[in-house]
Amino acid sequence: MSYKPFPTPVRVIKQSQQNIIASAWDAVEFLRRWPGKRDNAYRRALQHCLDALDGIRSAKAACASFVTAARQAGILA
Template identity: 75%
Template sequence: MRKTVSDKRFPTPVRVIVRHHQENIIATAWDAVEFLRRWPARRGLAYRRALQHCLDALDGIRSAKKAWASFTAAVREEGLLA
């Protein structure tokens, strides 16, 4: 069976809060990339690292666990972690 983009599951989903207390559940590297493309905060180093690590996970270059760690760090840095 061939793996798809959605198979790049994070170890645990990340709950993110954005405008008006809207909650998003980010469960895969693909979900994270989609969220990062609409990123509602400063696009600093942590953001750029998270985006690259998530794209790398989709390409099979990096683990979903590493992408998850980078994404979580970026969300936490900007105060978006629920």
Template identity: 75%
Template sequence: MRTTLSYKRFPTPVRVIIRQSQENIIATAWDAVEFLRRWPGKRGLAYRRALQHCLDALDGISSPQKAWASFVSAMKEEGVLI
């Protein structure tokens, strides 16, 4: 069961494709945290920033827009953003 924290909606959903077959639609900060925790790629600065901003959005410390921007940046760095 999802908690109300999971409804920190992103301004627009993010489509991510891993290994040319697995498509993921990330629509909330909670979705992003779950996706990032399973992330098979490198966990560099952009990854760590995205994870922290998404966790901060869930805690109400920062906005879902900031989390979205960080997540998009991390996915662009990895070359998996559609």
């Protein structure tokens, strides 16, 4: 399985600690410990990242969904 690297790493802040999310795999791992509300943006990001790992969706699309969810949760650095 490929980790499906993101075009650009994403920086998020969780409990005053900065995290670098560099791939769909990293995003799935972070989403499983998601600090924010598990709303539609969260569910979409999780599904898109899982789809990227399965080769159904591009890493670029998964990254965009993750960034949107992080922005809405207020954790985008």
